[in-house]
Amino acid sequence: MDDELRALSPADEPAALLDEMVALREGIVGAAEPWLAAQGATGADARLTNLAHYMALRRRDLRALQRRLMRVGLSSLGRLESRVLPTLDAVTVALAALAGRPIAAAPAPDGDAFFRGEARLAAETDALFGPARAARRGRIMVTLPGSAATDPGLILDLARRGMDIARINCAHDDAAAWRAIAAHVRSAGEAVGRRLTVLMDVAGPKIRIEAVVPERKAKVQAGDAVRLTAAGLPVATPEAPFCAVVSLPAIVERVRAGDRVRYDDGKMEGVVERTAPGEAIIRITRTKPGGAKLKPEKGLNMPDTDLDLSPLTSKDEGDLAAVVACADMVGYSFVSRPEDIDLLEAALARHGEAAARLGIVAKIEQPRAVSNLPDLIARVVATGRPFGVMIARGDLAAEIGFERTAEMQEEILWICEAASVPTIWATQVLEDLVKDGLPSRGEMTDAAMAARAECVMLNKGPHAAEAVTLLDGMMGRMDEHIFKKTPTLRALKSW
Template sequence: MSPFRKGIGISPTRFGKKSAYTDLLQELRKLQQDLLMLEAESAEILQRVDPRHRASAANLVHYLALRRRDMRPLQEKLATVGLSSMGRAESHVLSNLHAIIILLQHALRKKAQQTPASFIASSAPGADLLEINTDRLLGKPPANRRVRIMVTLSCDAADDYTLVKQMLLQGMDCARINCAHDNIDVWKRMIKQIKRARSKTGRSCRILMDLGGPKLRTGEIAPGLPVLKWQPQRDMYGKMTAPARIWICSQNDSFTCPAHACACLPVKGEWLAQVKPLDRLEFRDARGALRSLQLLEKGDKGYWAESTQTTYVKPGLKLYLLRTTRSGVVRRAGHAGEIGALPEMQGTIRLHRGDNLIVTREPIPGRPAQFGEDGQLLCAASIACSLPEIFTSVHPGERILIDDGRIGGVIRNVNIGEILVEITQARDSGEKLLADKGINLPDSHLDLDGVTATDIEHLEFVVRHADMIGLSFVRRAADVALLQAHLKRLDAAKLGVIIKIETRAAFEQLPDLMFTLLRSPIVGVMIARGDLAVECGYERLAELQEEILWLAEAAHIPVIWATQVLEGLAKTGKPSRAEVTDAAMGARAECVMLNKGPYVVKAIQMLDNILQRMQGHQQKKRALLRRLHW
């Protein structure tokens, strides 16, 4: 028996008649021809790719040809005879297929036929190309971990060297600066802290600067009535555990509210001059409820008081001074005071299912719905949007999602200045709509420039200070080409380019986006799972992120696993079990990104630990059989 035949375990008892082997071999040869045919048809696309990426682009072509058919019947036949089922062939499609064909030819004692070669060959295996591309983009990995850790910097990092240093020491390999927030002065200070920390710690840290991109957001909302609210602390049973601590001062004094005050209550005129410690203030709050404040002690230009009840106050409410006489009788003393000016409340709009919302082209401050004395609707709620260009792209019947999908609606009418939306998704109690919240239009084909005028202004700074640039809300290959043109104009074509997949349009055009991206010498892909889940549906997210990982591996492009990784830990100091599992899944990418939060250093520590543990168990789709400990 041939050693090849013995080695692959093919025998008539396992697979059937010899003609079946021949049929399988013919099927594989036909598949090979199809892959090479699509490569030949894609010659123009491949020629435009950076020479360093041509083998990777050709492999992506082969993978697309492979996945445009249902491979499951063929995989079953291959697995039955103990051959590779091509289930992990992403990074080396043609060579994997060729190896199976050679084995079958030997098993059938056929003379190996000359295989038509790909006109683009690589001197390095696919896995090595991916590693090379990852090092170019993200820098060399730390000694004890393969997957890099990226951290989004908060504005605090601009002036907190200790924070940046601790992030580096605990495992941050890349720092992300979001150009949609803050300004050039803040970014400059952030970069200064990173460079200082790199110098002091000896650790490397690449800098990614994300362009804001054509992010669609809600406009400003007219401020609400000035109302001040405070409430005591209560336990889970509703029992008060601590009273609300209130700072009372004259509105004539320009005094900053103490940080540990629950609320600051300004009083008109010199009324506080007659107040003494241990007095009590009595008043009717904004709802007409009788409330009181117990004065405790005099401070600098004011008094500390305590309240044991939830209270709403507004300007102009009368305050009455209650004082206990020597005989123990409580009486009113002096003249009544009056609450002074209060800051206006942040504007909000409450929306319920069935409500109408008018989205305006003009940047008019949004307002809640207006009702007459008889309860009849006079005017629907309205809000502006940040990109009036969408008015020519949306149509009735298309969906609109606001604030990460918390509020959902259907467009019912569109005219030159307004879009009428019927709210179809909200909790029974309604949802608060705030300013500067994201808007997604998953069904609309938006004609927006991928690089905005603001982005072009920021590029002048970015190309001088960043190692990588992130293209946000990319929708089409032309968006990538536009950024590449601007980088060439600025003599920065060698800057790392990362496209963020966060729209439905980007996912649907992912191959075209990748072929265009590969025209740049240093590239990466970020799976921005927040907006992607909103646009494509949360139920599809797991499937989508897998497909992006597969295509990126086929193109040998490093992937950044982003959005809400260990978010509970970063924000509250305590992770959920689900997010720990999600962080472990990120080990299949080349980089995992954490967002900002007060406990971000703790999150870096945990992510570093998770990734080190997982790299012995998982690499891409391949389970690694590390020695177990029992």
Template sequence: MNLQEIQGELQELELQMNKISLSFSDLLGHIHPENRISAENLLHYLVLRSNDIQNLQNKLHAVGLSSLASCESHTLHQIQVTLERLGIKSETVAKSTSEFGENKIKNSSKHLFGKPQKKWLSAVMVTFDSSFLSQPELIEELLKSGMSVARINCAHDQESVWLSMIQAIRRAEKNTGLSCKIHIDLAGPKIRTVLLKKGRKKGKVELKIGQKFWLSETEDDFEKDDLVVSPNESNIIESLRIGERVLFDDGMILCLVKSTDDNKALLEVVRISSKKPFLKAEKGINFPDTKLNTPSLTAYDQTCLPFVVSEADTVGFSFVRSPEDIQKLRAEMSQVSNSYPSVILKIETAESVRNFPSLLLEGMKDLSFGVMIARGDLAVEIGFERLVEIQEEISWLCEAAHVPVIWATQVLESLHKSGLATRAEITDAGRAAMAECIMVNKGAHTLEVLKSLREIAKRSQGHRRKNRLLFRPLGIAKSFFTVE
């Protein structure tokens, strides 16, 4: 094995990383001082993942050196330490060490989610339902069973109910002596189906593969029996292009745009994955290929901000897509108060995945923020087949940025609703335990879910650092430098 060859490849990576730090010095100057080392490490990791280093990793492994497989939190430092083993001392020493990264994530997690309860290594976020208000003993049991964050969703209920939930949580805290953070999700743009012509009275219409129908904001210029669906949000149809995908009902129905004309688009059904081939009113619509002009922060969200800023410890930014979205939210919250909740970026669109490094760097302008992998809409947007790949990439990049992650959506969903988990869900819950916080949705068996999660986490987290990863280039990393 040629050690000089390994040395040369490592030194080339180190050179690239040092150059990037200089190239992005202006950007780093806008990062919060407490996050600059973390931001620089993120840039170094993006450099690493822009290269194909699989052969280098195999060479390193063969000679008993670090294969760089767990270097997310301290990328340049790991390369420098490996070079030292080859007798090469770097002129400058990276500030982001393994210990620094671990402590940064740990402290940020504690700030966002509170201290995990005894026997828990991850925080647990429980989605609240208005039915909890009549069950104060349940709220106390949730706290005793591991809940450290209560999630309130502005898409449901109203301000008086949200306040009652918070008051009930405060009473449960007092009775149990346990603390609980309040997380409030903004609703974001809710793009849902409205049947304008055919199917309006019944609230549903049967579809067939190959069938064509219209997407339009208005029912004008259509015949009585035409199938016309409104996306209930303006400025969407004008953004559509021929060939782009449109998905309905959590991806159950896949259509392609065949033509566009003024304020309408002709769609063709190409896949129906449900045994009941009906398109119903009030079902979600996703546009994974389209750059939408709809704001991530809606007018309704803005009316919720005074309450959110007053009551929440963290605020979930639904359907965030660009750094400008984060800037807008900050500006609006600053109008309410100089002190506002830490932002949790909910990654649930294809556009947010493409922009993810930029979203992280924008988030770092605040002292503290987090990321939620919102796997519901995200799976529909990117395709279910890519979910495993993308959720891992998001996790790696967050670790490189020293940003806490919330693993969300359908964690032990069958257990939550029916009382019995599937085998696949148990495996998924084991991966969820690697995140700094696990979010569970509403269901009839929340206490059972928390008990199972604790047992799964106890066993899974002992194996946390045993994986050896091979680093093929990440598209997210390469596109970041191409755009910049």
């Protein structure tokens, strides 16, 4: 790389870079056209056009070009997610001035044009989540427990501390409880003088543990065998002293020897050793230190198994009546293909005009959802609905592996910013604080980095209120330092 930097003299570098930038822009516009045509998008659709340009740009390795631009004091192109062509045009115009050559390319964009993508993202965020608070850009979402149905004071306290969005998980409780919680959220918003919004997650085909044996405090260790059964009561055997019934019987028929199985967001992992009608034997290869307990309601992930499950279950379709009546947004679990958006749209259409205002939050939990994310975005943008993406890091980590989770969450943030789609940073934010009242150093750093998203989600727990207070202040301070990936260069006073 150093040889590349020394290849041209400082006098010749701007002219060479100018030629490269002109060719780069032309190549990106051309490469974006097939995807835009496939989506039925027109040049007037600024969100999808910028997204297409961003994908075309990021399929190229620009590292050497970045460093050469840095050497002549110009943009490194590293923060252009919301403004691909405006950034390329601005750099090209500057290079032309340095090279002393007129160019036929577009003129440098004015301030409004250059930052129009940021304005679009802010408008889309307001449309989905409601207006931002004066003290911070990002919103705070809190998952509410079922007890909130009979405890309006809990919701009011969260609202006073800074909660902006209440999340109701439709995998738990019932429509009567959800309606009571939503009513308390509306009342709390009136009491604090600002609009609070409601997200209701339909459960989807979440694979969960149901009944287990043994029920005592025995823990599964690496090397143990766990028997998964499709139905009936769990029965331990000498070969497999741990047994669990699964919530979706079909998965036991679909797994094959060698497939990996992960339990409770990766707290335990095993491999299918063998299968028989109605059961599968899992040999445990890894657990958290000290082992892990099998518990009802905990989730299973099977990253190697093609389960071919519809993301919208019959239960979900029944739950949509309450969602339409109570919520501002529906959280869509296990969405992975554009056709899944059509499935939800068809189900919502059965609820008439009342469902037309509902926003959609796609929960990105599977590798296929990551690879199809641009197409998912395009399909929802075509509906005109408010739309956001939840980076569901628990299931995503269990599917792709912990070692790639940080990388993938960054790529999701970038793609969504390019399309002006607000994001939710979810799963285990300030988890130790929420559960035990004392945060770890690592999760404090994670929470600070979460401020790059448009919303941060906290799980339910006995200390959720303290976590809201901490996050409210932290997000406000981080806003002074960084916007998305861009440092804002506030004056520092630490030394």
